[in-house]
Amino acid sequence: MRKRLAELLDDPTLLARYRAAMDGQAVGRMVPSLPYIDGVPADSGLRVRLTTTRAVLEVGENVVMLSAAGSTFEFAPAAEAVLRPLVDGRTIDLATLADTAGLALEGVAGLVQELVAGQAATVGSLL
Template sequence: MDRSPQRRELHDPELLARYRTATDAVGRMVPSLPFIDAVPVDGGLRARLTTARAALDVGEDMVTLSAASTAYEFAREAEAVLRPPVDGRTMDLAALADTASLALEDVVGLVLQELVAGQAAVVGSLL
């Protein structure tokens, strides 16, 4: 019986969990063209995350989104903006703002711009 390190690795019960973690760290490299430098305040644009298994940790004063190998910290009010994309939904920016009862400018400037810059989210009209 072959007991090489590679073969033993295949029987490691944590192998799939480590694989998922490694692939989630990369995300889907989808550039948010043409909105790489700045996401316009346009309620008709749509947003989605670039990783399938993002995690949202809601604390008393802040919410942390773990996606594309980065942890993003936001004010507690951002949970309503982040929850639909974390749940796998693609939504219009206007709908995200309405859901969160926030101004569209705040949703774009305080949340989405940071996620797009970090390649954790993509924004576009054809999503």
């Protein structure tokens, strides 16, 4: 058993994998998105940011996964352009996200609503 444990601990990717796993589980600051708790409107000036600075974005061939605030969210590949600036720590308005991603404002608002419902993002006009 000791030999097997030593082999596992010798894995050069062990710490990086551990940090990535822990980063996605880091709980963010609980920030209510008042008055947008029941829904994020397709308001171009509405700003959004993640509630944690330790989110992890994994891009696969058919799926983009965001691990943030103790939850994992799965999105279509087109969502990467929306999620990337948020994971990078930016506070950004919905119109810019929609333009950058080439998506409809309503679609971006729906994606952000999922993050708000999971307490991984907060929205507001004064962020």
